[in-house]
Amino acid sequence: MPKLNWFNPIHWLSLGFGTGLAPKAPGTFGTLVGIPFVYLTTQLTWQWQIGVLLMATIIGVFLCQYTAKAMGEHDHPSIVWDEIVGYGFAMFALPFEAVWLIAAFILFRLFDIWKPGPIGWSDKKLTGGTGIMMDDVIAGILTTAILHVAAYLF
Structure with missing residues (x-):
């Protein structure tokens, strides 16, 4: 990975305050x-x-x-701002309670890793x-839709 300026707030935010630098599962740590x-x-x-x-x-x-651009690689795994925001979408209009936090976390991470349907399409087709x-935003929207349906049914 190229050297980044750690005093640059843009890099600091993009890398989830450094959590994106975790050697394994940076997206999970970012979430x-x-x-x-x-x-x-x-x-x-x-x-x-x-x-x-x-x-x-x-x-x-x-x-x-x-x-x-600074790293010279599109969507380097250490860039996790997208996971932070995607998880925000996953928890949209849900109570801040352990059951919802855990369910949203698991479902969001599964969608982000597997990239089914529109998530995979956006990951492959959209650039920059x-x-x-967008793949994380869509994963978050699908997660929250499923959780809201589950909340309604149960």
């Missing part, structure tokens, strides 16, 4: 960093949650593109910061 982000967003109304998630996505497109962000 764990999403828990405080989720806590903050679950304190908001659903309308504000959408606004924050959309803003974090737009900012993420630029953060991830900038860091990927948009490509880095």
